[in-house]
Amino acid sequence: LFQVNGHNPGSDGQARESLREDLQKFLGGEVLLHQLDDLTKVNPVTLETVLRCLQARYMADTFYTNAGCTLVALNPFKPVLHLYSPELMREYHAAPQPQKLKPHVFTVGEQTYRNVKSLIEPVNQSIVVSGESGAGKTWTSRCLMKFYAVVATSPASWESHKIAERIEQRILNSNPVMEAFGRLSRDTRQLVFVLALEPRCAFLSIVSNDS
Structure with a gap:
């Protein structure tokens, strides 16, 4: 400097x-x-x-701190109750201005979700998750996928709740297969998830990059 x-x-x-x-x-x-x-x-x-x-x-x-438009995440290396609970997901999803809540990966998830669903001008979104080995990139990607699965369906009915659970489980079950492609020796271990949770969500990607 x-x-x-x-x-x-x-x-x-x-x-x-x-x-x-x-x-x-x-x-x-x-x-x-x-x-x-x-x-x-x-x-x-x-x-x-x-x-x-x-x-x-x-x-x-x-464990989350903003650095301008970038979110810095620290691996707690211990269980933290309610840090990734469905209730907290819905709190960030329902907030008029989620960026005014405490920094969290759900803030990033909600902002990209709103950009994709925007009635004015929907914009394709990508999230880059970068860090050293063991920093928690896979966990962060899983949390984002779980967040989208939870907020993409209405919690108003039991049927919607079960649909959300099925979507979530299918996405999470696909994670090991997708991660295997990210570990190919030919590339830089770039891992791309494409989520199509509903018709209007044509393209929503999570890119995990091992630097």
Whole structure:
């Protein structure tokens, strides 16, 4: 980074000292770091401040953080009750502005779902899930597929509920086969899921990319 918080670290000693003061001031409020739900609010933006913010949120059992239009997900490496429950899915689906709720993979899922179903101008959607091996890409893709299966049918009737369960199970059962194609040695392990949950949803893809 050539400039951090308006300073050029390589310009002179005064600029470096000013940056150091900004870092100390920011990290001095570490108690509040877990409340920053968007990394663009971190000031100054350095590797240390970003990592400390994510660490504070992880310790507070907050595993999703926005970074502008990108969602950063941390693998909790433990069961977290209600983090992916159907009730929470419906809460994000029913919210007038889901982006105002806490950062979550369901926010991304709901926004793409609304873009596809838009009455004004439906737009094909793709979601890129990227990360190191073991970061949770497959789990995230499964959560997205489950989310679409749940919200694509009305919960008003028992019949609709059973239809949603069948769709969900079929999609999840196909995951190992689709993932096998993503592990071919010839490519970069790009994994593409195409979901057609209803006639108007002509194309909805989830792309999982191993970088």
